[in-house]
Amino acid sequence: MDLQSVSYVIDTFFTIFAMTLIIFMVPGFAMLEAGLVRTKNVSAVLMINTMIYAVASISFLLIGYSIAFGDFGSDSMSKWAAFLFQMAFVGKVINIMSGGVSERAKVMPLALFTVIMGGFIYPTVVNWSWGADMLAGTFLDIYMYDLAGSTVIHSTGGWALLAAILIIGARNGRYTKEGGVRVIPASNIPLVTLGAFLLWIGWFGFNGGSVGSIASKESADAVALTIMNTNTAGLSGAIIVGAFMYFRYKKLDITMVLNGALGGLVAVTAGPDLYDIYTPILIGAVGGTIVVFGVSFFDKLRIDDPVGALSVHLLNGIWGTLAVGIFASNGDDITLMGQLKGIVLVAIFAFVISYIVLRIINKIIPLRADRDEEMQGLDVEECGLEGYPEFKRAF
Numbered sequence: 001m002d003l004q005s006v007s008y009v010i011d012t013f014f015t016i017f018a019m020t021l022i023i024f025m026v027p028g029f030a031m032l033e034a035g036l037v038r039t040k041n042v043s044a045v046l047m048i049n050t051m052i053y054a055v056a057s058i059s060f061l062l063i064g065y066s067i068a069f070g071d072f073g074s075d076s077m078s079k080w081a082a083f084l085f086q087m088a089f090v091g092k093v094i095n096i097m098s099g100g101v102s103e104r105a106k107v108m109p110l111a112l113f114t115v116i117m118g119g120f121i122y123p124t125v126v127n128w129s130w131g132a133d134m135l136a137g138t139f140l141d142i143y144m145y146d147l148a149g150s151t152v153i154h155s156t157g158g159w160a161l162l163a164a165i166l167i168i169g170a171r172n173g174r175y176t177k178e179g180g181v182r183v184i185p186a187s188n189i190p191l192v193t194l195g196a197f198l199l200w201i202g203w204f205g206f207n208g209g210s211v212g213s214i215a216s217k218e219s220a221d222a223v224a225l226t227i228m229n230t231n232t233a234g235l236s237g238a239i240i241v242g243a244f245m246y247f248r249y250k251k252l253d254i255t256m257v258l259n260g261a262l263g264g265l266v267a268v269t270a271g272p273d274l275y276d277i278y279t280p281i282l283i284g285a286v287g288g289t290i291v292v293f294g295v296s297f298f299d300k301l302r303i304d305d306p307v308g309a310l311s312v313h314l315l316n317g318i319w320g321t322l323a324v325g326i327f328a329s330n331g332d333d334i335t336l337m338g339q340l341k342g343i344v345l346v347a348i349f350a351f352v353i354s355y356i357v358l359r360i361i362n363k364i365i366p367l368r369a370d371r372d373e374e375m376q377g378l379d380v381e382e383c384g385l386e387g388y389p390e391f392k393r394a395f
Helices: 003-023 025-036 039-069 079-100 107-129 150-168 189-211 217-249 254-268 279-300 309-327 336-364 371-376 378-383
Strands: none
Touching: 003 025, 003 079, 003 189, 025 039, 025 079, 025 189, 039 079, 039 107, 039 378, 079 107, 079 150, 079 189, 079 309, 107 150, 107 336, 107 378, 150 254, 150 309, 150 336, 189 217, 189 254, 217 254, 217 279, 254 279, 254 309, 279 309, 309 336, 371 378
């Protein structure tokens, strides 16, 4: 076997392994969301996450990949491995959305939106940034560096979530007429913790695999640095949120600390291969801080996001993409203005198209469960199977 064939095999194996780590994020999102919602909605949350993985993946296989990249093909590894790696990403965009509309959104309309997101909306964003680039040579051409998707994945999903929340509204009883916020506690903290760490582990494939190769000394070093910086930003986000919660409230809220870690991970995703080993500490700390203030900010606007996805994914997707322009600008390919242009273009496209599509779906199949269904819990109405049948449900 010649050296080129060895490299081909190594990169194929590496890409499939990275893809497998990313797929661990499916149960990661599912467990995180199942732990944060009330027991009467757990089966519905798990069903939505399962449908997202299945429907988004098939939509990307049949339609989306060709829009994003053109024909199947790769010279450096098996084209099937290259496809599987990209397919692993697509469901995460809608996973970001699913938790934020939980406890009042129905399964079937979300599955229908998943077809559109996986087949058309997300692949179009990928085309502009990582793929065939239909905007090349136009004034809209994006010169944005985004290694693994702070904007392409996380902000795209965040904009779609914002559109969905504006359409379906808040959970019944979440906000009082006087402007107060009713706390709806998580149902299973161990599940939240398990889900967050599954996501954290999956991020190593998410970012490390995006380097694209590991079959040389240089590329192996790049992968290792990328994974190290990814982990560092998560650590920093967790620590800064833990410190903030302790010094302000004298309490250590594990759900906020975990979301702080996830915020740091989102923020570093745009450029973990570009930074030295210290910069991710700052990027992750800012990311964790954004989560803390973002949650309060959205509650003040009465935008009900049960899992904090807008703060974690949308706001930190923006911050992480800007951070590349701030800390890794090289005056040529990577500039702060180029990063900002990409953020704005994706924001307008993802939000407007998602809003229009969701409005149309809502006319055909209402996105939101009615009040009685929401009070009883979506497990009974949507799934006919309760996640915790022996528990007394609290309304």
